[in-house]
Amino acid sequence: GQNIDQPTEMTATEGAIVQINCTYQTSGFNGLFWYQQHAGEAPTFLSYNVLDGLEEKGRFSSFLSRSKGYSYLLLKELQMKDSASYLCAPYNQGGKLIFGQGTELSVKP
Amino acid sequence: GAVVSQHPSWVICKSGTSVKIECRSLDFQATTMFWYRQFPKQSLMLMATSNEGSKATYEQGVEKDKFLINHASLTLSTLTVTSAHPEDSSFYICSARSLAGGPETQYFGPGTRLLVL
Numbered sequence: 713g714q715n716i717d718q719p720t721e722m723t724a725t726e727g728a729i730v731q732i733n734c735t736y737q738t739s740g741f742n743g744l745f746w747y748q749q750h751a752g753e754a755p756t757f758l759s760y761n762v763l764d765g766l767e768e769k770g771r772f773s774s775f776l777s778r779s780k781g782y783s784y785l786l787l788k789e790l791q792m793k794d795s796a797s798y799l800c801a802p803y804n805q806g807g808k809l810i811f812g813q814g815t816e817l818s819v820k821p
Numbered sequence: 822g823a824v825v826s827q828h829p830s831w832v833i834c835k836s837g838t839s840v841k842i843e844c845r846s847l848d849f850q851a852t853t854m855f856w857y858r859q860f861p862k863q864s865l866m867l868m869a870t871s872n873e874g875s876k877a878t879y880e881q882g883v884e885k886d887k888f889l890i891n892h893a894s895l896t897l898s899t900l901t902v903t904s905a906h907p908e909d910s911s912f913y914i915c916s917a918r919s920l921a922g923g924p925e926t927q928y929f930g931p932g933t934r935l936l937v938l
Contacts, residue, residue: 813864
């Protein structure tokens with residue numbers, strides 16, 4: 713089976729840094745995605761990690777530890793538009809994306 | 822970037838009627854398309870995986886006779902909600918995986934909001 717755990721809600725201040733953690737248990741792990749979803753819209757791709765380590769892409773970085781079943785998404789220089797839900801999604805050998813419950817991030821001025 | 826469209830973007834129907842939702846990959850060919858459902862304040866739940874020219878694979882708990890999926894071409898998949906009931910009201914999202922790419926080439930449509938009265 714699959715089990716994905718991430719915080720339900722987080723609040724941060726504009727300009728700050730926030731880290732959203734995700735732990736997972738899944739069979740046939742092949743990598744991990746992070747998506748951003750604004751209310752009423754479809755998810756948009758942020759990152760895909762296959763190997764252990766940190767991958768940086770502008771203000772967003774994503775980290776993966778396969779042995780620990782752990783990932784995090786790091787958002788720097790937060791902006792108001794970053795208020796959204798952030799979805800952790802392990803990718804398995806069956807070719808499926810299974811989404812976690814999502815973390816609702818609120819960025820305050 | 823790659824574009825996936827869905828039609829209609831929203832639909833209201835009476836209980837007992839059937840509703841068809843189309844998912845199209847506009848500028849690439851998709852071997853595989855996925856259908857998700859999302860209830861308010863919840864995450865996306867995978868309903869089924871469809872491959873062009875073959876039967877869809879449904880996730881546990883999803884009724885295949887109620888949610889009919891057809892993947893007739895490399896650019897089109899349809900989801901038909903048969904005999905819709907108010908509890909089927911939800912946000913339905915499709916995604917399409919490029920024929921040429923790896924797992925990161927999975928693109929999401931804008932979603933279809935269904936309201937059953």
